[in-house]
Amino acid sequence: MKYCGHLRQNTTKNQAIGMIISYADGKTSYCDALGGNDNFDPTKLKCTLTKGITQTVLTPAKNRGDYIVSGTLTPDAAGGYLSNFQKIGGGYYIWFDSAYSYTYIISSILNSRDCPYWESSNPELIGTYNPHNGATGVATISAGTESNGTNNINLLLGGLASFELTAANTDTLGDLIISLEDADSADPQILSEAFCFTVIPAAIYDSLYGNEAAALATEANVAAVGAQITNQLVECDQYIDRTNAAQWQVVICAKGNPAIEYARKDAFDENDAPVISAAQVIAKLQEPA
Numbered sequence: 001m002k003y004c005g006h007l008r009q010n011t012t013k014n015q016a017i018g019m020i021i022s023y024a025d026g027k028t029s030y031c032d033a034l035g036g037n038d039n040f041d042p043t044k045l046k047c048t049l050t051k052g053i054t055q056t057v058l059t060p061a062k063n064r065g066d067y068i069v070s071g072t073l074t075p076d077a078a079g080g081y082l083s084n085f086q087k088i089g090g091g092y093y094i095w096f097d098s099a100y101s102y103t104y105i106i107s108s109i110l111n112s113r114d115c116p117y118w119e120s121s122n123p124e125l126i127g128t129y130n131p132h133n134g135a136t137g138v139a140t141i142s143a144g145t146e147s148n149g150t151n152n153i154n155l156l157l158g159g160l161a162s163f164e165l166t167a168a169n170t171d172t173l174g175d176l177i178i179s180l181e182d183a184d185s186a187d188p189q190i191l192s193e194a195f196c197f198t199v200i201p202a203a204i205y206d207s208l209y210g211n212e213a214a215a216l217a218t219e220a221n222v223a224a225v226g227a228q229i230t231n232q233l234v235e236c237d238q239y240i241d242r243t244n245a246a247q248w249q250v251v252i253c254a255k256g257n258p259a260i261e262y263a264r265k266d267a268f269d270e271n272d273a274p275v276i277s278a279a280q281v282i283a284k285l286q287e288p289a
Contacts, residue, residue, distance in 0.1 A: 001177070001193075001194040001195070001196050002193070002194070002195050002196065003196050003197075004017065004195050004196060004197050005197060005198070006197065006198050006199075006200050006205060006208070006209075007165065007170050007176060007197045007198070007199045007200070007205075008170065008199075008200070008202050008205040008206075009170055009171065009172075009173060009199050009200065009201055009202050009205070010167050010170060010171050010202065011167055011170055011202065011205075012164065012165065012166050012167050012170075013164070013165050013170065014082070014083065014152075014162055014163070014164045014165075015162070015163050015164070015165060015197075016156065016160050016161070016162055016163075017160065017161055017162075017163050017178060017195045018156075018158070018159045018160035018161060019159035019160070019193070020155065020159055020160065020161050020180065020190055020193070021159060021190060021191045021193075022034075022189070022190060022191075023182070023188040023189055023190055023191055026191060029157075029158065029159035030155060030159070030161075030189070030190050031089060031090075031155035031156065031157060031159070031160075031161075034155070036089035036090075036091075036155075037062070037088045037089030037154050037155040037156070038079065038089060040062060040154070040155045041062075042060045042061060042062050042153050043183060044182070044183055044184075044187065044189045045060070045153075045180055045181070045182065045183055045189060045190065046180070046181050046182065046183045047059075047060050047151070047153075047178065047179065047180055048177075048178075048179040048181075049169060049176070049177070049178060049179075050175075050176070050177040050179065051172040051174070051175070051176055051177075051199075052172065052174060052175065054172075058151045059151070060150075060151040060152060060153040060163070061150055061151070061152055061153070062152065062153060062154060065079070065080020065081050065082055065088050065144040065154075066080075066081065066082055066083045066143075066144045067080070067081040067085070067094065067125070067141055067142070067143065067144050068080055068081070068141070068142050068143070068144050069081060069087075069092075069094075069106060069139055069140070069141055070139070070140050070142065071137045071138055071139045071140055072137045073118075073131075073135070073136070073137040073139055074116075074135065074136045074137060075108065075116055075135065077092045077106050077107075077108070077118065077135075077139060078139070079092075080144060080154070081094055081144075082154070082162060086156075088154045088155075088156070088162075089154075089155060089156070089157070090156065090157035091108060091157075092106060092107065092108050093106070093107060093108075093109075093110045094106055094125070094141070095107070095110055095111055097111075097119075101119065102123055103119055103120045103121075103122070103123055104119070104120040104123075104124075104125050104129070104141075105117050105118070105119055105120075106118040106119075106129055106139055106141075113132070113133060114133075115133065116131070116132070116133050116134040116135035117131075117132050117133055117135055118130060118131050118132065118135055118138075118139040119132055120141075125141060126141055126142060126143065127140070127141065128140050129141065150164070150166070151163065151164055151165070151166065151169070152164040163178060165178075170199050172199060173199050173200065173201065174198065174199060175196060175197070175198060175199075176196070176197045176198070176199050177194055177195065177196045177197075178194065178195045178197075179192070179193075179194040179195075180192065180193055180194075180195075
């Protein structure tokens with residue numbers, strides 16, 4: 001069994017797993033042995049999901065990809081492409097030429113026009129691509145088939161496979177194990193293998209690996225933070241009489257980690273130590289960092 005790292009709780013993840021080795025000689029990748037993902041039949045494999053000691057047999061389907069390249073193309077760049085812009089089964093890439101044309105390219109060599117390639121007619125990814133440098137046929141890129149919450153599996157180069165875990169699969173904290181074996185022992189396909197992950201709380205995962213949504217947390221929670229500050233100021237007004245409250249000054253801490261504390265002045269001077277209103281605190285927090 002191979003340990004493969006962390007997963008975020010209650011989150012769909014298209015995860016690379018491997019090695020997936022052909023049973024025939026015990027050393028060739030299953031993708032190479034089949035001649036590519038196009039010849040892969042996921043019903044030949046049995047997939048078991050284990051959470052703790054609870055086991056479920058999954059029925060993975062072969063996804064068409066996040067993007068579809070279609071057309072009568074020579075060389076054959078048509079097929080499904082994953083979110084990393086690599087053709088399922090390998091061999092071709094979709095990449096953005098930021099150095100020359102500011103358009104998308106389909107080619108067998110990443111970041112190179114030194115081979116037959118197709119180029120988009122505008123800076124958009126979705127659309128038509130014209131052939132160049134010996135390529136023939138007009139290529140079209142369209143959005144791929146959505147998974148709709150299913151477990152999709154596709155063979156990749158290098159003995160790897162992409163396996164989609166759904167949010168329902170990752171709902172339980174702790175060990176999560178994906179086991180792959182032959183569906184029919186009389187028709188051996190692969191060497192059996194298991195891949196272990198650890199499902200951790202979303203907040204911990206985001207602190208380790210980052211989360212775009214977290215970067216917006218401060219801005220998104222300004223209203224909530226403001227409400228907390230308001231409540232504290234109201235409480236101050238309620239439990240300390242107005243004259244005495246003037247001895248306290250609101251100190252606004254660093255932006256991005258908004259907090260307030262009340263510091264009592266040793267020398268009381270009502271004019272020098274005014275009470276700052278909640279509105280002023282919130283306005284200060286909303287200023288650009």
